[in-house]
Amino acid sequence: MLSKLRRSLAVRLVLFLSLALIPVGLLAGMQTASIVQKADERANDLLVGLTQEAALAEREIIQRAFGMSVGLIPLATDTWEESVQCEQRLASFVETQDTAITVGVIRKDGHTLCTSNGIRYDFKDLPEWRAAVADPRAFVEVSANAPISRRPVIVIMQPVYREARFAGFVFVSVPLELFDFQSAEPSQEDFTVIAFTANGQFLTGSGQDDETSVDVLPQTRSLASLVGSETTTFRERRASGDMRSFAVVPIFDDTVYALGTWQRTSIAAGGVLAIPPQFFPVIMWLASLGVAFVAIHRLVTRHIRRLRRQMRAFADSRTVPDGLESSNASAVITDIHHSFEGMVHKVLRDEAALEQLLHDKSVLLREVHHRVTNNLQLTISIMNMQMREVKSSEAKAVVQRLQDRVLGLATIHRNLYRTENLSKVHAALMLTEITDQILSLGQGADGSIAFDSQLEDVTLYPDQAVPLSLLVAEATTNALKYMGHADSEKWLRLVLKVAETGEISVEIANGIAPAAGLTVSGDAHLGGTGLGTNLMRAFATQLNGRIEFDVDENSYTVRVRFTRAGFDPGDDDNGTAAASP
Numbered sequence: 001m002l003s004k005l006r007r008s009l010a011v012r013l014v015l016f017l018s019l020a021l022i023p024v025g026l027l028a029g030m031q032t033a034s035i036v037q038k039a040d041e042r043a044n045d046l047l048v049g050l051t052q053e054a055a056l057a058e059r060e061i062i063q064r065a066f067g068m069s070v071g072l073i074p075l076a077t078d079t080w081e082e083s084v085q086c087e088q089r090l091a092s093f094v095e096t097q098d099t100a101i102t103v104g105v106i107r108k109d110g111h112t113l114c115t116s117n118g119i120r121y122d123f124k125d126l127p128e129w130r131a132a133v134a135d136p137r138a139f140v141e142v143s144a145n146a147p148i149s150r151r152p153v154i155v156i157m158q159p160v161y162r163e164a165r166f167a168g169f170v171f172v173s174v175p176l177e178l179f180d181f182q183s184a185e186p187s188q189e190d191f192t193v194i195a196f197t198a199n200g201q202f203l204t205g206s207g208q209d210d211e212t213s214v215d216v217l218p219q220t221r222s223l224a225s226l227v228g229s230e231t232t233t234f235r236e237r238r239a240s241g242d243m244r245s246f247a248v249v250p251i252f253d254d255t256v257y258a259l260g261t262w263q264r265t266s267i268a269a270g271g272v273l274a275i276p277p278q279f280f281p282v283i284m285w286l287a288s289l290g291v292a293f294v295a296i297h298r299l300v301t302r303h304i305r306r307l308r309r310q311m312r313a314f315a316d317s318r319t320v321p322d323g324l325e326s327s328n329a330s331a332v333i334t335d336i337h338h339s340f341e342g343m344v345h346k347v348l349r350d351e352a353a354l355e356q357l358l359h360d361k362s363v364l365l366r367e368v369h370h371r372v373t374n375n376l377q378l379t380i381s382i383m384n385m386q387m388r389e390v391k392s393s394e395a396k397a398v399v400q401r402l403q404d405r406v407l408g409l410a411t412i413h414r415n416l417y418r419t420e421n422l423s424k425v426h427a428a429l430m431l432t433e434i435t436d437q438i439l440s441l442g443q444g445a446d447g448s449i450a451f452d453s454q455l456e457d458v459t460l461y462p463d464q465a466v467p468l469s470l471l472v473a474e475a476t477t478n479a480l481k482y483m484g485h486a487d488s489e490k491w492l493r494l495v496l497k498v499a500e501t502g503e504i505s506v507e508i509a510n511g512i513a514p515a516a517g518l519t520v521s522g523d524a525h526l527g528g529t530g531l532g533t534n535l536m537r538a539f540a541t542q543l544n545g546r547i548e549f550d551v552d553e554n555s556y557t558v559r560v561r562f563t564r565a566g567f568d569p570g571d572d573d574n575g576t577a578a579a580s581p
Helices: 002-006 009-054 056-078 083-095 127-134 277-317 331-389 393-418 427-442 462-481 531-542
Strands: 102-107 112-115 139-143 153-162 165-175 192-197 202-205 232-237 243-252 256-262 450-455 491-498 503-511 546-551 555-563
Touching: 009 056, 009 192, 009 232, 009 243, 009 256, 009 277, 056 083, 056 102, 056 153, 056 165, 056 243, 056 256, 083 102, 083 112, 139 192, 139 202, 277 331, 331 393, 393 427, 393 462, 393 531, 427 450, 427 462, 427 491, 462 491, 462 503, 462 531, 462 555, 531 546, 531 555
Parallel strands: 450 491
Antiparallel strands: 102 112, 102 165, 139 153, 153 165, 192 202, 192 256, 232 243, 243 256, 491 503, 503 555, 546 555
16 A cells, blocks of 8 residues: 555655755745744834833933932032021922922931921831942832822932032932823734833833733743843743733833833734744645646646546457547647557457457368368268178177277367367366267167266366367277176266366276176286277377276276366366466
8 A cells, every 4th residue: 555655646746846846945934034034123123112112201201300310419419418498499499390299318327308398207227228328329219109209109319429428319209100101102902011120120011000010021031130231122921821022122221121012913914914924835835736736637647547547448348438528638648548549449450350360260160170070970971881791790899999989089079169169178068978979879778887977077178188088988988898797787987077286087987797807907808909908098198197997806997197288377268277287
C-alpha cells in the first residue's frame, strides 16, 4: 500500500510542486517576516505616540509643578527664619496658580516651616521622609489623603540648600483629579495608560486606581523595573492573562513615567486579517498546490485515467473505446488517444485474420483426421473380406489382432476430429470408447465379462494420447485373449488416475484361467508369440514412461506410469493445471 502510494501520480505531483515552490516560499517567508517586522515597528511607534499624546496634559502639569517648586526655592531661603512672612508669600503665590492647591517648606528635621494654608505637620517619623532626607533629590509621589492638603494629591518635592548644605524640601501639591488619561484618546477603546514614579509608585491611569492597576501591568515586570531613561516597547501577557503590547515613555526627566498598553489585533489592518501573517506562505503553498493539482487533474490526470479504463476494458472484453469526454484535452492527450484507437482497430483486424486462419487450419486438420479415419475404416473392411477368404484359424487370429490395432487407431482419429480443441484429447472419453469397441467384439454373445472402469478426467496432447490409446487397446485385446474359461469368472478393470505429483498411472487388470501359463513378462507358454508385450513396451517408451507386468494365480495386470506433457499455464481446458514434464 505504501509503495503504491509513493508511486501515485498525485503524491509525486505534490512532491515536485513542493520542491518547485520552495524558492517562492522562502522569498514569501522572508518578505512576510520583513512586513511583520515593519508592522511591529509601526505599531510600536504608534503605541509610543498614543502614550505620549495621552500623557501630554499630565506632562505639562508636572512640568509646571516642577517649575513652581524651583521658583519657590529663593523665596524659601529668603524667609527661612520668618515663617509668618513665608506663609503670606506662599498663600499669595497659590492664589495666582490654577494647578497647585498647596505649597510649603519642610525643614530637614521633618518639621513644616511654612505652608500656603497654614497647616503644620511633622514628617520625621515617616519612612518615606527618612528615605528622602538620606538621598535629597527632586521626586514625585502620590498621596491619597495628604496631611497638609487634606485630599488626594500628587506632590512634587524639590531639595533646598543653604550655604551649600541640605536644609529641607520645597513641595507643590497638585490635585489628583487633574490627571485624567481617559479623555486623552477616546477612539482607542482597548488603549490603557497609567503614570508611575521613578520608585515604582502608581500615580494615576485611565480608568484605573491603585488596586485595579495591577491587572494592567505585565505578569513578570514591576513598575520599578520599567524605569529607564529611554522609551521602550515590548510584548508580554498582562496580569489578567491576555497578550498585550506595552510602551514605557518618560513624562518628565527621570521622575515620572507613562505606561501605555493595547491589544495588537484591535488596530492591526483594521481587523481584516484574522490569521497571523506568518501563516501566509503556508497558505500560499497550499493554494498553489490546490490550483496546480486541479489544473493537472482537469487537463491530464482524468484523461489518462479514462484512457487507462478504456485499455483495461479493451484487454478484458475487446470493448472499442469511444471519444474523449470533452474538447479541453491537450494536443498530446488527443494524439495519445487517437494512437490508442488506431492500435485497437489494428489489433482487432489482426485478431480477426488470425482467428480466420486458425479456423481454416482447424477445418483442414479435422478433414485430415476424418479422411484418415475413413481410410482406416476402409482398411478394416478389407481385412474383414480377407478373413472370410482365409481358412486357417491361426491366420484369422493374426488378421483379427491386426484389425483390432487398426480399429484403435481409427478410434483415436475419430476422437480427434470430433473434439473442439484439436490440440488436446480427453483421455477418459477416448479410452472408454476404445475399450467399449474391443469388448463388444471380443466378449461374445453371452456378455459375461464384468468390466469396471475408474477414469479421471485427464487432458493429453495427441503425441501422448495416441501411444496411450494403442497401449490400452493392446492390453485390452491381450486380456480378452488370456481371460479365464467359460466356467470361471471373467472380469476386466481399467484405471486412469493422476497422482499429487502430476504423474499419470494407467492400470489394465483381468482375471486369468489357472492353466493360462502366463509369465511375468506376459508371454504365454501355450502358443503366445510375445508380440503384444513388445508392442506395449514400445508404446510405453513413446510415453517416456515405465511399464510393469504383474501376474498371480487369478489375475494379470499391466501398469504404466508416465509424466504428462506440460500445457500452457494459462490454459485450463480440463479445469486442471497441467504439471510440467
